[in-house]
Amino acid sequence: MAPQLDSYFKTVDDLSDAFIERLRKAVAIPSISAEDDRRPDVIRMGKFLASELTALGAEVELRELGKQPHKEHLDLPPVVVARYGNDSKKRTILVYGHYDVQPAGIEDGWATEPFTLTVDDKGRMYGRGSTDDKGPVLGWLNSIEAHKKAGIDYPVNLLMCFEGMEEYGSEGLDDFIKEEAKKYFKDADAVCISDNYWLGTEKPCLTYGLRGCNYYSIEISGPGQDLHSGVFGGTAQEPMTDLVNVMNTLVNKDGKIQIKGIDELVAPLTDDEKALYGDIAFTMDNLYESLGSTTGIYPDKERTLMGRWRYPSLSLHGIEGAYSAPGAKTVIPAKVIGKFSIRTVPDMEIDAVNELVYKHVKDAFAAIGSKNKLNVFCQHAGKWWVASPKHWNFTAAGKAVEHVWGVKPDLTREGGSIPVTLTFEQATGKNVLLLPMGSSTDAAHSINEKLDKKNYIEGIKLLGAYLHYVAEEPITS
C-alpha cells in the first residue's frame, strides 16, 4: 500500500522558501577543506549543521578526528553524527553526506559570487556546494522539519553521518566508520548516500555500482641531474625516451588495455545484464555534449555505457619531472614519473591488478634494454563496489522516485569512485544505496556549480518518501 504522502509534500512546498534560505546560509560558509586558511569555516559549517539538527530535535555529537596527517598544525573538522528517533519498532537508516566543498573564487570564471546563493529566472540556484553536497545534506534536515510541521510521524529512525573532509580524501573517516559500525551505527538496517547525480537532466536514477581505481607511477631515472640537450643530446640514454616507450605499451587509441591478463579478471557480460542498457535514458548526443566533441570510442550508447560502468579503462594522466610549461626549454629531464590509472570493475582484485601491471611495466622496460633505472608502484587503490538493486533499500527508493517524479528510475552504475560507499558496506555489512538529488549539468567541482530548485524541493520530497517506503518494505534480506 502506498504511503500517504500528500500532506508531507504540501508542507515541503509551503516551506520551500525557508528551505532555500537554509541552503543560502550553508552556501555562505566557505567550508573549503583543501585550503588551510578556510579550516575555521569548515568547522563553522559543522557547527551550523549541529545547531540546526539540535533545533529540529535530533541528538547531535561533534566527533573530533584529531590532527590532519602531514599538516599537524591543523585540526581535522569534526564528523557530525546525529540520531533522530529511537523507536525499536522502526527501521533505522544511516545517511551520509559531506559539508565541505571544493575551492572556488570569482576569479576562476564564476558568473556570480560562488558563496552567495544566486537563483536565476529558470530556478537554477548557483553557489559552491549547492549540489555537492550541501543541498542533499540539508535535504535530510528539511525532511525532518516538514514532518514536524505537518504533524506526521517520522517513518524511520534516522542516523546521520556528515563529514567535513570529503573533498580532501575523507581524512580519518574510514577508521571512524569502522570504529562506529558496531557502536553509534550499530542499529542501521541500510545505508543511503545522496552525493552523486542523475545520468542526464530529465530522469532520476538509483546507483548500485561504482568502479574502483588503481593509480600508478612509473619512475625512470638515469643522470644525476637535469641535462642540457645541446651538451648531452646524443651521448646519454634519456629517461624520457624510455618512459614514453613504456607508457605507449599500456593502452591503445580505443582504450583497450594492453596489459596481459587484465581481460581475464573482468566478470563476463551476461545476457541479463546486457538487456539492462537499452532502456537507460542516455543518448550519444548526451555523451558528445558532455565531451564537448564527438571523439567517443563507440558509436552506440549500450557499449558506451558499458565502457563507463562495467569494463575497466586505463588513462595516461601525465608526466612529472619533464618540462610542462608553455614555451620551449631544451632540458633532458633526469627523472620522469609517468602517471596512469586503471578504473577497475568486478572481479578485479586490487592485488591481482597490481601484479599484472608491475610485470607488464617491468617486461616492457626490460625489452628496451636501457641503462636507466625503473621503479613502478601503486600510489593508491580503491576497490569497485556493486550492490544488489533487488534489496528492499532499492525497491523502496524506486517506489519513492516513481511517486515523486512519475517515472521508474534508471538503475545506473558510475565510472568514478566514491570510496566511502564501499567502506559503509564493508563496515556495517548492510546494503548501500546511492540516491542522487542533482542532475548531470550541476557542474560539481567546476565553476558555476548549481542545483535546480526543482531538484532540491522534489528531492526533499523524495528523501522523505523513500523513508516511508522503507518503513513499508517487507523483510527480504
Place this chain on the structure above:
Amino acid sequence: MAPQLDSYFKTVDDLSDAFIERLRKAVAIPSISAEDDRRPDVIRMGKFLASELTALGAEVELRELGKQPHKEHLDLPPVVVARYGNDSKKRTILVYGHYDVQPAGIEDGWATEPFTLTVDDKGRMYGRGSTDDKGPVLGWLNSIEAHKKAGIDYPVNLLMCFEGMEEYGSEGLDDFIKEEAKKYFKDADAVCISDNYWLGTEKPCLTYGLRGCNYYSIEISGPGQDLHSGVFGGTAQEPMTDLVNVMNTLVNKDGKIQIKGIDELVAPLTDDEKALYGDIAFTMDNLYESLGSTTGIYPDKERTLMGRWRYPSLSLHGIEGAYSAPGAKTVIPAKVIGKFSIRTVPDMEIDAVNELVYKHVKDAFAAIGSKNKLNVFCQHAGKWWVASPKHWNFTAAGKAVEHVWGVKPDLTREGGSIPVTLTFEQATGKNVLLLPMGSSTDAAHSINEKLDKKNYIEGIKLLGAYLHYVAEEPITS
C-alpha cells in the same frame, strides 16, 4: 716570429688584484635580464662598462634597442659598442660578450652570496656572472689597461659589442648586428667571442662548430575540456594516448632518430675528421662525472664526442597540458602538447628537417586512426655553425694558447648553440672564433658559478696574446 709578450704578461700579473676588483664590482651588479625588477640593474651594468671603457680611452656608445617585445613597459638594455684604436694599418677585431646574467639567489642553494665575489683558498672566484660572461668581457678591458700600463702599443683595432639580453634570447640583437655590419662593424677583419668553456678543466680549446636546434610542438586535442577519468575513461579517445604513441615513434633508446630521411641530410664522416677525435682531451670518466651516472650511449670517447658534436640528436622534453605535479590526479587532459627538439648538424637545412618531421608526425598520427586532432609545428629554429679552423683567426689563437698555457689547444665543437655566432658570421661575412676563458666546472647557469683566478688572469694574457698573433698572421683568407 713570436711577439714579445713578457712585459704585457708581467703587467697583467702586477694588476691582477685590480682586475679581480673590477670583476668584484661587476658581479656586485645583479644584472638579471630575465627579471623585470632587475632591469635597472642591467642598465646600470651597461653604464658601468661604458664608463670603464671611456676611462681606458675607448670611444663608447650606448645603443638603445627600444621596448621589450611582449613587455612594452620595459626598455631593453642598451648594446654597449666601443672602439679602441683606429689605425688603418692594423687589423680590426670585433669581440662580443654579454653583461647580463642568469637569475640567482642564496635560497637556490648557493654556498655564498651570489652577487658578492668570494674567492676561496684554491683561487675559485664564486659569483653570478663571474664566468658567464663578465669575466671574459672584462678580460678585453683588462687587456687594454695592461697594454697602457706596460707602455705597449695595442696590436689591433678593437671593436666591441656587449649586450645585456643574452640570457633572455638576445632580444633585438640580431637586427642590430645585421644593421651595423656595414656600419659600426664594417672594418672588422674577424670576430672573436669568449662565451663558452673548455671541454674539461686542464686543457684549453678553440671552438669552431656548434649544433643548431629545431624545436617542435605536437598538439593533440579532442574533448572540449579536461575530463574526469572515472566518468569518461573507456568512452572517449584520449589525446594523451595518441600523443605518447606519436612521441614513441621519434627516437630509440640509443638516441637514434627514427624519422625517415634525416640520416641522408647529415654530412658523411671523412677519414680526416675521424682522425681528429682521438687526440681530444676527454675521457669517458669525464662524461660519467658530468652525467652523474654511467648511462652513456657509447662505450668510447670518439663516438661520444661525435654524438655530441657532429651527429644530430633528438630529445623529448616534456608534455604541456597533462598532469605534471607530484601526487595523483585522475584527469584526462583535453589538449596535450608534446615538446621535442632536434640538434642539427651540417648539412641539415632548417626547412628540409621541418618537412621530414611534419611528414613523419602526420603519418604516425594517421596510422593510429584516432578521431582527435593533430597540429605539429616548429616553435623556433636556429642553424648549426661550423667555421674553418685553418683561418688565420684560429691559427693566431692557437699560437696564443700555446704561448700562454704551454699546450696546443684542442679544436672542439659544441653540442649546443650560441645563435649570435652564426649571426656575426652571416652579417659580417668574416671568420668567427670561439675562444673560451673558463673551464667545464664553472657551473654557468647553475648555483655556485665560479671562475678560477688562474683562468681569469691567464685568460687576460691569452686575449692580449691572441691579438698580437692576429697582428702577425699573414693574409691567407
